[in-house]
Amino acid sequence: MTSQPAGAVARALKERFSDLVLEESVDGWPVATVPRPAWAGACRKAREMGLNFLASLTAVHYVDDKEMHVVAHLYRIDREGRLQDRLVLKTRLPDAVGESLPSVASIWPAASWHEREVYDMFGITFEGHPDLRRILMEADFDAHPLRKDFVDRKPNLGVSRQTLAKDAASKR
Amino acid sequence: MVPGDAKEERGANGALAPAMAQGVDELEAIEKLEDGSKFLELSMGPQHPSTHGVLRLAVRLDGEQVTECKVDIGYLHRSFEKFAETWQFPQLAPFVDRNDYLAGTLNEHAYCLAVERLLGLEVPERAEYIRVIMAELNRIGSHLIWFGTFAMDLGATTAFLWAFGARERLYDLNEVVTGGRMFPQFFRLGGVRNDFPPEFFPMVEKTLNDLEKSLAEYHGLVTGNPIFRARTQGIGHLSAEQAIAYGCSGAMLRGSGVPYDVRRADPYSIYDRFEFDIPVGENGDVYDRYIVRMREIEESIKIVRQALDGYPRKGPITAKLPRRLKAPQGAHVYAHVESPRGDLGVFIVSDGTDQPYRIKWRAPSFSNLQAVEFLAPGLMVADLVALVGSVDVVLGEVDR
Numbered sequence: 222m223t224s225q226p227a228g229a230v231a232r233a234l235k236e237r238f239s240d241l242v243l244e245e246s247v248d249g250w251p252v253a254t255v256p257r258p259a260w261a262g263a264c265r266k267a268r269e270m271g272l273n274f275l276a277s278l279t280a281v282h283y284v285d286d287k288e289m290h291v292v293a294h295l296y297r298i299d300r301e302g303r304l305q306d307r308l309v310l311k312t313r314l315p316d317a318v319g320e321s322l323p324s325v326a327s328i329w330p331a332a333s334w335h336e337r338e339v340y341d342m343f344g345i346t347f348e349g350h351p352d353l354r355r356i357l358m359e360a361d362f363d364a365h366p367l368r369k370d371f372v373d374r375k376p377n378l379g380v381s382r383q384t385l386a387k388d389a390a391s392k393r
Numbered sequence: 394m395v396p397g398d399a400k401e402e403r404g405a406n407g408a409l410a411p412a413m414a415q416g417v418d419e420l421e422a423i424e425k426l427e428d429g430s431k432f433l434e435l436s437m438g439p440q441h442p443s444t445h446g447v448l449r450l451a452v453r454l455d456g457e458q459v460t461e462c463k464v465d466i467g468y469l470h471r472s473f474e475k476f477a478e479t480w481q482f483p484q485l486a487p488f489v490d491r492n493d494y495l496a497g498t499l500n501e502h503a504y505c506l507a508v509e510r511l512l513g514l515e516v517p518e519r520a521e522y523i524r525v526i527m528a529e530l531n532r533i534g535s536h537l538i539w540f541g542t543f544a545m546d547l548g549a550t551t552a553f554l555w556a557f558g559a560r561e562r563l564y565d566l567n568e569v570v571t572g573g574r575m576f577p578q579f580f581r582l583g584g585v586r587n588d589f590p591p592e593f594f595p596m597v598e599k600t601l602n603d604l605e606k607s608l609a610e611y612h613g614l615v616t617g618n619p620i621f622r623a624r625t626q627g628i629g630h631l632s633a634e635q636a637i638a639y640g641c642s643g644a645m646l647r648g649s650g651v652p653y654d655v656r657r658a659d660p661y662s663i664y665d666r667f668e669f670d671i672p673v674g675e676n677g678d679v680y681d682r683y684i685v686r687m688r689e690i691e692e693s694i695k696i697v698r699q700a701l702d703g704y705p706r707k708g709p710i711t712a713k714l715p716r717r718l719k720a721p722q723g724a725h726v727y728a729h730v731e732s733p734r735g736d737l738g739v740f741i742v743s744d745g746t747d748q749p750y751r752i753k754w755r756a757p758s759f760s761n762l763q764a765v766e767f768l769a770p771g772l773m774v775a776d777l778v779a780l781v782g783s784v785d786v787v788l789g790e791v792d793r
Contacts, residue, residue: 246724246725246726246727247510247511247513247721247724247725247726248510248511248726248727248728250727273637273638274637274640275640276640276729276736276738276755276760277727277738277740277753277755279740279753281742281750281751282751292740292753294727294738294740294755298637298646298651298653298658300633300650300651301652302647302651302652302653302654302657302658302671302673303653303658304653304655304658304659309725309727329638329640330638330639330640330763330767331638331639331640331760331763333763334759334760334763342474355467356466356467357466357467357470357792357793358467358470359467366472366475367474367475367751371475
């Protein structure tokens with residue numbers, strides 16, 4: 222494999238996707254933000270360009286901006302164990318439970334559990350995911366805890382859910 | 394890990410791990426298929442010694458062969474990421490110890506690195522040396538625990554007791570320097586809490602010398618053992634491409650022949666100053682992961698010795714911190730270190746206050762464990778135990 226300078230994939234993606242916004246994070250990672258319809262295509266292109274290692278895929282809930290960002294951290298690791306390239310790939314979704322995004326688990330199998338975790342914690346669903354279930358919370362849990370508008374509840378001590386919800390609403 | 398149920402007789406191949414017999418009682422269902430064959434659905438865990446804490450494997454068996462394996466996690470979920478959003482940056486440093494509870498120092502290193510990059514803090518050289526020495530000692534301790542529990546998974550109780558004896562010495566070192574044993578709570582943003590006390594230096598020298606002798610004994614006891622080899626060689630084969638695709642790192646990836654080590658691939662702290670090798674395996678099986686970790690102990694000993702030689706006796710051990718920490722608005726950082734289990738990453742998003750807006754803990758065990766679902770089909774039940782053992786999973790960081 223030929224060695225590429227870090228950030229090469231980011232620049233190539235910029236050429237391929239005209240509406241991609243390229244920035245740099247405070248610690249020097251290239252950050253590419255793509256519009257939502259281009260998510261799957263950008264991921265596939267990034268994989269083709271050699272970003273073969275999905276380190277993390279997560280979401281951030283910006284409650285004031287009414288937005289959710291899905292953020293993936295990608296590396297390219299070659300057979301000699303060198304970290305050849307890196308990229309933060311982002312997209313924006315409107316703020317609502319049940320918003321969906323195409324799954325990238327077929328591109329990086331590693332994404333499977335990460336997407337389940339994002340679904341569990343933020344309520345974003347992934348189309349085409351092989352097995353989209355909650356992963357950390359119990360199966361019958363009815364909220365998405367890492368959303369900023371999540372209302373913490375005391376364990377059920379005989380008080381009905383409605384009472385607690387009313388209680389929480391009055392405090393807000 | 395209670396060695397109470399090790400009474401059962403085992404076959405020539407160590408066919409059924411002793412504790413597995415309990416699992417059979419927890420039989421969930423025998424399903425009859427159209428062709429008359431029977432499948433057994435077995436729930437291994439969550440309270441099962443060979444599942445290392447609280448991991449549940451929902452296994453479907455054909456005879457003694459695994460046809461499907463679903464990993465069920467979340468039993469140790471403590472909402473770390475949610476909790477972290479309500480605390481200030483310096484307050485959180487001791488708490489991250491609890492994620493990977495066998496390698497507290499490494500967790501603190503990753504967290505402090507991320508926050509320091511976010512705030513633009515410079516760590517003094519002396520503090521970097523102290524950090525590296527403590528991190529490598531912690532890595533040795535973690536690998537020793539893994540060695541002991543892994544050998545016990547395969548039925549070797551002696552190795553378990555020996556490894557825990559040796560680990561105790563490393564925890565004594567932790568105690569002398571930090572006051573804590575499992576949870577050192579030692580790293581501070583921009584440095585470390587205190588200097589080494591004078592009694593530390595002779596103690597660490599003796600511990601490392603003794604450890605080198607013990608390692609030779611471990612190899613004599615376990616590595617050359619034909620039963621051990623039969624149970625580990627050729628089991629759970631993971632190719633380099635698969636390991637990368639499944640996001641595996643640490644000994645899982647190096648066992649498959651890719652010498653990816655964050656200390657070398659993306660050097661942080663002062664790791665670029667030390668000479669050390671990155672052991673790799675050839676076949677990517679359970680045995681290779683074992684050999685890689687055992688050799689990593691030797692490499693860590695090398696790093697500690699070099700760091701002790703170069704350790705500057707004078708100088709500050711913490712950076713000057715502003716009275717009130719304020720991260721840049723909207724900034725985010727991702728820092729990663731090589732933890733005993735692999736590539737440990739911390740992603741922090743800031744909203745311009747002294748609290749993190751969002752923290753994502755990229756736990757290496759989380760990704761490594763994913764590969765079990767893919768590797769398990771076709772294995773015998775006893776080999777599944779060896780496979781899960783070889784992943785070196787710490788549920789504290791998987792579930793967070």
